[in-house]
Every structure is written in C-alpha cells, then in structure tokens.
Amino acid sequence: MLSRVAENLYWMGRYLERAENTARFINSATQVLLDLPKDASFGWDVLLKVAGLDERFAARSPGVDEDGIMPFLIEDETNPSSILASIRQARENARTVREVLPMELWERINGLYLYARDNAARARQGRGPRGEVLSGIIGRRESIIGLLTGSMSRDVAYQCIKLGRNLERADMTTRIIDVNSAVRLPRDPALTTVATERMWMCTLNALSAYQMYRRHANVHVRADAVVDYLLKNPHFPRTVLHCLAEIEGCLSVLPEHATAMKKVRRAWRRVEAMQSNDIRPTVLHEYLDQVQSDLGEVHDAVAKQYFHLHQQHDTEQ
Amino acid sequence: MSIELANYPQPGAWDELLDANLRPRPAARLLLEYLDRLGCAELQARRASVDAAIMAMGITFTVYSDAGNIDRAWPFDIVPRTMSSKEWARIDAGLKQRLTALNLFIDDLYNAQKIVRDGVFPLEVLAGSKNFREQCRHMTPRFGVWAHVCGTDLVRDRDGTVYVLEDNLRVPSGVSYMLENRQLMKRLFPELFKASDILPVDDYPTRLFETLAALSPRDGERPVVAVLTPGIYNSAYFEHSYLAQKMGADLVEGSDLVVREDDCVYMKTISGPRRVDVIYRRIDDDFLDPEAFRPDSALGVPGLMRAWRAGKVGIANAPGAGVADDKVVYTFVPQIIRYYLDQDAILPNVPSFMCMVDAQREHVLAKLDELVVKPANESGGYGMLIGPRASREERARFADLIRANPRNYMAQPTLSISTAPTLVGDKLAPRHLDLRPFVLQSDKLHATTGGLTRVALRAGSLIVNSSQGGGSKDTWIVNAEEGNA
Numbered sequence A: 001m002l003s004r005v006a007e008n009l010y011w012m013g014r015y016l017e018r019a020e021n022t023a024r025f026i027n028s029a030t031q032v033l034l035d036l037p038k039d040a041s042f043g044w045d046v047l048l049k050v051a052g053l054d055e056r057f058a059a060r061s062p063g064v065d066e067d068g069i070m071p072f073l074i075e076d077e078t079n080p081s082s083i084l085a086s087i088r089q090a091r092e093n094a095r096t097v098r099e100v101l102p103m104e105l106w107e108r109i110n111g112l113y114l115y116a117r118d119n120a121a122r123a124r125q126g127r128g129p130r131g132e133v134l135s136g137i138i139g140r141r142e143s144i145i146g147l148l149t150g151s152m153s154r155d156v157a158y159q160c161i162k163l164g165r166n167l168e169r170a171d172m173t174t175r176i177i178d179v180n181s182a183v184r185l186p187r188d189p190a191l192t193t194v195a196t197e198r199m200w201m202c203t204l205n206a207l208s209a210y211q212m213y214r215r216h217a218n219v220h221v222r223a224d225a226v227v228d229y230l231l232k233n234p235h236f237p238r239t240v241l242h243c244l245a246e247i248e249g250c251l252s253v254l255p256e257h258a259t260a261m262k263k264v265r266r267a268w269r270r271v272e273a274m275q276s277n278d279i280r281p282t283v284l285h286e287y288l289d290q291v292q293s294d295l296g297e298v299h300d301a302v303a304k305q306y307f308h309l310h311q312q313h314d315t316e317q
Numbered sequence B: 001m002s003i004e005l006a007n008y009p010q011p012g013a014w015d016e017l018l019d020a021n022l023r024p025r026p027a028a029r030l031l032l033e034y035l036d037r038l039g040c041a042e043l044q045a046r047r048a049s050v051d052a053a054i055m056a057m058g059i060t061f062t063v064y065s066d067a068g069n070i071d072r073a074w075p076f077d078i079v080p081r082t083m084s085s086k087e088w089a090r091i092d093a094g095l096k097q098r099l100t101a102l103n104l105f106i107d108d109l110y111n112a113q114k115i116v117r118d119g120v121f122p123l124e125v126l127a128g129s130k131n132f133r134e135q136c137r138h139m140t141p142r143f144g145v146w147a148h149v150c151g152t153d154l155v156r157d158r159d160g161t162v163y164v165l166e167d168n169l170r171v172p173s174g175v176s177y178m179l180e181n182r183q184l185m186k187r188l189f190p191e192l193f194k195a196s197d198i199l200p201v202d203d204y205p206t207r208l209f210e211t212l213a214a215l216s217p218r219d220g221e222r223p224v225v226a227v228l229t230p231g232i233y234n235s236a237y238f239e240h241s242y243l244a245q246k247m248g249a250d251l252v253e254g255s256d257l258v259v260r261e262d263d264c265v266y267m268k269t270i271s272g273p274r275r276v277d278v279i280y281r282r283i284d285d286d287f288l289d290p291e292a293f294r295p296d297s298a299l300g301v302p303g304l305m306r307a308w309r310a311g312k313v314g315i316a317n318a319p320g321a322g323v324a325d326d327k328v329v330y331t332f333v334p335q336i337i338r339y340y341l342d343q344d345a346i347l348p349n350v351p352s353f354m355c356m357v358d359a360q361r362e363h364v365l366a367k368l369d370e371l372v373v374k375p376a377n378e379s380g381g382y383g384m385l386i387g388p389r390a391s392r393e394e395r396a397r398f399a400d401l402i403r404a405n406p407r408n409y410m411a412q413p414t415l416s417i418s419t420a421p422t423l424v425g426d427k428l429a430p431r432h433l434d435l436r437p438f439v440l441q442s443d444k445l446h447a448t449t450g451g452l453t454r455v456a457l458r459a460g461s462l463i464v465n466s467s468q469g470g471g472s473k474d475t476w477i478v479n480a481e482e483g484n485a
Helices: A003-035 A044-051 A054-058 A066-074 A083-096 A103-125 A127-151 A156-182 A189-206 A210-216 A223-232 A240-253 A258-273 A281-313 B026-057 B085-110 B123-127 B175-188 B190-195 B204-213 B237-247 B304-309 B333-341 B358-366 B392-404
Strands: B060-065 B068-073 B076-084 B149-156 B162-168 B225-229 B250-253 B257-259 B265-269 B272-276 B278-281 B314-316 B371-375 B409-413 B419-424 B427-436 B438-441 B445-447 B452-456 B470-478
Touching (some): A003 A083, A003 A156, A003 B265, A044 A066, A066 A083, A066 A103, A083 A103, A083 A127, A083 B237, A156 A189, A156 A240, A156 A281, A240 A258, A240 A281, B026 B419, B076 B085, B085 B438, B085 B445, B175 B190, B175 B204, B175 B452, B175 B470, B204 B237, B204 B438, B237 B250, B358 B392
Parallel strands (some): B225 B250
Antiparallel strands (some): B149 B427, B257 B265, B371 B409, B427 B452, B452 B470
C-alpha cells in the first residue's frame, strides 16, 4: 500500500465519521435544548469549545447563538470541520484513491456529497427541517459503512479506513458526552434531577445508544452510569473503549506498529482508570480533554510511521 | 418515424445511420426501429435519467480554477453511433497494420536509421522533429515496440471513405469514456442489448494489463504494474484512476516513486520500498525524469530514464515514442507501411501537402482559403488554421509562419466529416463526429471494438474536443444481417 494512498484512506475514514458525528453532535444539542427546564440556560460558547471550534468561530462571527452557529457547523466551507466541508474533503480523498475502493463506494460518497450540498441550506429553515437534513446525511453515511462492510476485502486499505474512522469516532464520542457541560442548570435540586436525566437521555439518543444502554447497562439514566457506559462498554460500537479495541485490531494488521500500539494502550489505561463517581462538569471536562489528547498522540504515531514517506503531500486537516 | 428528424437530409455529408434516402443503414435498423417505438417523450425521459446517472456515477471532468473546483458532467448523447462488423473488420486490420509499421519505424529511427539511408524518409524531417529524443538512441525496448497504446483518429468523408486523421502515440486519452458510455447505455437500454448483436468492449482493461505485463523485466512472477499520473489536477485524472482500478494496478504520482542505486524503481509503501516492474505513464516525456529532460519538472521521477535504459523497468509508451506522433511524419505513413511491411496501407491518410516541399508549399499558399493547415507537433486542435473560416489577416499571418518554418507545417483539404442523428431538444438532428479506436501492442496486437465516438454538439461545428463543446456517443459494432454498410 502506497503511503500516500494509506493517508488518503485514513482521512477519508476520518472525514466521513466527522461529518456524521457532527450531525449527531448537533442533534444532541438540539434535543437537550428542547427538553431544558424553563430557568436553565444553554451556553453556546461552551458548545463551540467542546467541538474545539471556539477560536475559529470567534474570528468569524460575533453572534454566538443558534442561528449563527448552526450554519457554521453544517454548511460553512470556511470551517474545515463543518459537515459539508468534511464531506467534500472525504470525497476529494476518495477521488484520489478510487482504484483501491469498491466501484460503488465512489458513487455513494458522491451521492452523499450532492445531497449535503443541495440540502444544507434547508437546514436553516428551523429545527424540523434541520433534523430531516441531518438524518438524511446520517442515513447516507451509514449506507457507505454498510457497503464497505459488505463488499470490501479486509485488506490494508480497509484497515486504514477503519483506523481513521475509529480514531475520529472515539474523539467525537468524548465531545458529545461533553455537550452537557454547556448546560447551566437551576439551583432547585428536584428540578435538577429530572433535567439531568433528560440531558443524558439526549446524549444516548444522539449516539443511537439509548436502547442498547437500556438493555445492557442500567434501567435508570444516571449521569455516572451513562458516562461509564459510553466510555467503557466493550460491546457498543461507539464507546471509546470499543473504538480503541478496533484501532488495536487495525494496527495489528499493519507493519511496524509498536509505537502506535503503545499510545493506544496508554489511552486505554486512562479510560479504564476513570472513576465515574466524580463527574462534576469541570472534572469531567478536564478528563475528556486528556482522553482527546491521548487520541491525538495515537494519530501522531500513525502519521509518523505510515505517512511520513511523502511529506510534501501532507494534508493535515 | 414518430421521432422527428430535423435538418435531414443534410446535403454533402455522409450520415452514419441513415442513407441518402433517409432509410436506416443495416447496422442501424434495429436501433432506429426501437427508438421509433420508444417515442419522443420516453426518449427524453431516458435522457434525463442518463444525466442523473452521470452525476451519480461521478463521471465528470474537473475544471480547476480560482473560483473553486468545478465538476462538469461528461456530455453524452444517448443515440449511439453504429457500424457494421464487416466494415469494422477491415478497419481493425488497418489499425493493426499501421501501428506495427509505426513501431518498426520508431525502432529504426533510434537505431540503424535504415529508412533514412534508403532515402524513403528525409533526414531533414527527422532533424526537425521536436519529439525525437537523443536520450533514447541505441535502445531497443522489449519486442522492439515503443508505442504500446495508440489512439488513432478516424473520420469519414462525404463519399463514405474512412481516413486516418492522426496517430496519437504519446499519452492518448478517452478510453475510459468509451467504457463508461457502454455502461451507461446498458443501464439505459437493456432491452436493445438483448435484441441486437452488439460486440462487447469491456475486455479493454484486461488487454491493457496483458500488454503492460508483457513488458516486465522479471519473468515468471505477477508483475507489479503502476499507472503514473500527474495527479488530481490533470484533466484526465478520472481516466488514470479508472484504468488503475479496472486493472488492479497501483495509481502512483511521481513523488510516490524513487530510483535507487541498483537502478530499479520502487514505490514508497507503508511497509517500505516495493519494486515496480512496469509503468504505464500518463505524463509527457518532458516531465518524465528531471535528470534527463526538463530539470524543473516536479511531476516526474529522477533517474527513471536510467532505470529504463538499464532494462530494470518497462515504460509504456516508451520515452521518445512521440517521434512518430508528428503531423509531418504522418504524411509519410503510407510509405512507412510499404517500406517495412511491403504492403499497401489498408486505411488511407487524408491527402496532405508538405510545406517543406517547394511545389506543395506553393500550392498550399495559393489555396489557403480552402485548406486546413496544421503545425507538426501540437495536439488538441491548437495552432491550426481552418482556411475557409479564417479572416484574410489570419491567412496572411499563417502564410508568413509557413514561409519561415516550412518543416513545421502540413495542410489538408477541409473534409466534410460524417454525421449521425443526435438528440437535440425533442428531435434528431445531424451532428458531425469522428472515431478514436485504441490499439495495443507488445507481444500481441489488439484493437478496441469500435472506440470512442466524439461528436460536435453545436450545429454545423466540426470541433469534437470536449473542451470546445464536444460530447461523445456509445459506438456499436453490430453484426447485421445484410452485408454492406
């Protein structure tokens, strides 16, 4: 496998996952907003910080509110992490490596891009249309995963895509958990309990995890149990631990993987060591930051080992 | 017909599907009956669905500009161009004969130059050739073959004669559109393929791979074949990627390759360097190797010529093969065929005048308003004079150019190239077209069945290039019951 091709596949996997997870991230925030008690407030600035986009947004627009932020997250092509920009990037990556991908995959990615491009503006018409457009994007993206799963050999190319996908997914899961830190709850303890439960239910829903959580984890939606589940459950495909296991599986097929593997183990240990009895927003936020930086180190090790042979093509975000 | 013909009959041009009395030619009979049954509304509905399919399949060529990357859909006409298998058999033989002779010619030019010594090919033409590469002297690639992939442009004049217009021996493109056009037609008109005997085209990637694999310097193993592309910004990138995909070959850019001290070529892979046996290059000689050619080229691979000369890698087309892709050399092809094969050319050249021959130059200068003048080494229709459509000033400017550098120009009568019915609005109207078959040679010879039909979509236009309002059609070689075309 050419280094350049490996890198493009990896980024294709990442950008597709980023597009879908940004859609999930927005859905999560929207759901939380709808269910918020009257005297609670939502910190849009905190949401941007959680997405890692606060500085970029501040440079562009003064109005930190839903109407300003949503187009920024969905269709703003100057924001390289917006859904549309991510899909365009993924499409460009796919275009340069079509020869190693199943024929139909290109058509699907192209279809996803055309859908996003033609419908992004509709998402501005309100929460209803926005939810429809985002569902359309998530559904098309899921059909791409289905195609990959059903028609691609588990060769090195496949592992590169899967590696990018799982790294991005682990990172985004930590950010989606962190959405709740944007909520400022009222002081009334009775209200708080109900509101907290609703918030975490939204988080689970955004990750399509609610039903599985109910079946396999805890009947009650409690903050500590949800955080524990989304970080450590080994079986649900969006938990951080599950993603790390997938990453390990990919790396084991690739040559010369010792360094990257060591970084994965480190992230793993941090996730396992998490004590869910203390999940005050500030503590949780700081902890999730650390997990994100562990994942960043896994990426660095992968890039150094496999992509460095052609530095002039480095397309880092 | 329930489908209306517009502007038919057209005087003075041969139509590929209809005879002078507007009766279908035998190879087109089933098709036209079918279109007639389908009716106009349905035909337009199918065209709308083909446009959607083109967008979905992402068959686009990309125009990169400051305003962002614009994907333009590949312009495609849904009425195929037909030809009888009997006529095609003769063209097929002519194409193979021509490429065989051209390869003998190139090999001779880089070695003994017998054809020059025997006085058949003038030394001054060779001396004036921009594409003759001194770096290739005294080389004999495998099988003595230099041009492994050739795109031969054919046109039909008003009396039905098929002429060779030019031989593209450098990096001919378009074959992926031939293959995609057929896929589109199968999606669109599956019933028709069942009813008629249309010869398939889809074995081309397999034949191309075999042609390339035969060039491998290492015998016995499955050779590593790579397609070398200038990258995603090249207008033919879609095709480079498409062919690599269909052949199961690696698609590489210059920066993916390195030539090491052992003179072998390696790809940079995630497990370290991997040796490459054959390179199907889609970049021009000039950019191939900055050590041998243009030192400022960032597209090529330093040391590639060294590796090729040492026999450590096969390159298709071989560096220097473009020497025979020259409009003035073209005029000698009939003599070249006679000299090397002792045969008459099966496919005629368009009658041509060489400006370097005094009498012919005077004729050209006197008849500039009737002739098409072409420079020797340009492609894609650049730097041409179309006499009947040029202004007096343009003709005067060209007369000066010809007098200053006669070796660089040749001239041909303006042909009335053939037409075929093309869907325009809700009618079928005649549009001019040509045909580019692709011919392969290494240990074996192979020609595509038909080729890429390019059509000028503007009424009356003779220019089929996609950058200038051209489109394409599927090309059907049909086993028809009746014999003559």
